[in-house]
Amino acid sequence: xxxxxxxxxxxxxxxxxxxxxxxxxxxxxxxxxxxxxxxxxxxxxxxxxxxxxxxxxxxxxxxxxxxxxxxxxxxxxxxxxxxxxxxxxxxxxxxxxxxxxxxxxxxxxxxxxxxxxxxxxxxxxxxxxxxxxxxxxxxxxxxxxxxxxxxxxxxxxxxxxxxxxxxxxxxxxxxx
Numbered sequence: 469x470x471x472x473x474x475x476x477x478x479x480x481x482x483x484x485x486x487x488x489x490x491x492x493x494x495x496x497x498x499x500x501x502x503x504x505x506x507x508x509x510x511x512x513x514x515x516x517x518x519x520x521x522x523x524x525x526x527x528x529x530x531x532x533x534x535x536x537x538x539x540x541x542x543x544x545x546x547x548x549x550x551x552x553x554x555x556x557x558x559x560x561x562x563x564x565x566x567x568x569x570x571x572x573x574x575x576x577x578x579x580x581x582x583x584x585x586x587x588x589x590x591x592x593x594x595x596x597x598x599x600x601x602x603x604x605x606x607x608x609x610x611x612x613x614x615x616x617x618x619x620x621x622x623x624x625x626x627x628x629x630x631x632x633x634x635x636x637x638x639x640x641x642x643x644x
Contacts, residue, residue, distance in 0.1 A: 476539040479605035483612045484532045487558065490615030491525065494587075495565055497622045498580070499630055503572040510572050517568040524564060527557035538604055551598040551607045555591040558614060562587040579629045583618045590614040 504511055531554035537543040538550040545553065566584050569577070594610035 474539070476603065476605040477536075479603075480532070480535050480539055480608055483605070483608035484535075486612040487528065487532075487554075487608075487615065490612060490619060491528070491558070491561055493619045494562065494615045497583070497618065497626060498565060498569040500569070500572065503569075507572060510574070513571045514568050517564055517571065521561065521564045521568070524557045524561040528554060528561065531555075531557055532608075535604060535608060547604045547607070548595065548598045550604050551595055551611065554608060555594050555611050555614075558611060559588055559591050562614070562618070579626065583621060586617050586621065587614040590617055 534553045566580050591614050594607045598607040
C-alpha cells in the first residue's frame with residue numbers, strides 16, 4: 469500500500485474542515501443571544517438542547533474518523549454507510565440548532581424552516597450520490613455543502629430576517 473496523501477485523503481480533509489467551519493457558522497445564524505436576553509424564562513430547554521447538539525458534533529467527528537478508515541481501506545463499512553455516518557449527525561445538528569431556535573421564539577419561522585429543508589435535502593443528495601457510485605470523498609464534499617448552503621442563503625437574505633425578528637417580531641418572516 470502506498471503511503472502519503474491521496475486525492476481522497478485531501479478531499480476528506482477539506483470536507484471535514486469545511487464541515488466544521490460550516491457547522492460553527494450555522495450555529496451563529498440563529499440570534500440566540502438576543503432571544504435569550506428577551507426571554508430568559510426559555511433558557512432551560514434551550515440549554516439542555518445542547519446535550520443533543522454536542523452529541524451530534526461528536527458523532528460528526530466519529531463519522532469523519534470512519535471516513536478516514538474507509539479511504540485507507542481499514543473499514544468494514546461500505547461507501548453509503550460511511551457517508552451516512554457523517555451525514556446523519558449533521559442532519560441531527562441542523563434540526564437541533566433550528567429546533568432550539570423554535571424553543572426560544574415559540575412560533576413557526578418559515579425562513580429557518582427553509583434552511584433546515586435545504587440542509588437536509590443536500591445531505592440526502594450526498595447519500596443518494598454515494599448509492600449511485602460517486603466516490604465517498606466527493607460525497608463528503610456534498611455533505612460539506614449542506615451547512616454552506618444555509619450560510620450562503622443567510623448571508624444573502626437572512627440579515628433582513630434577523631433584523632425583523634430581533635426588532636420585536638412585528639414584521640415576522642411570513643413574507644420571506
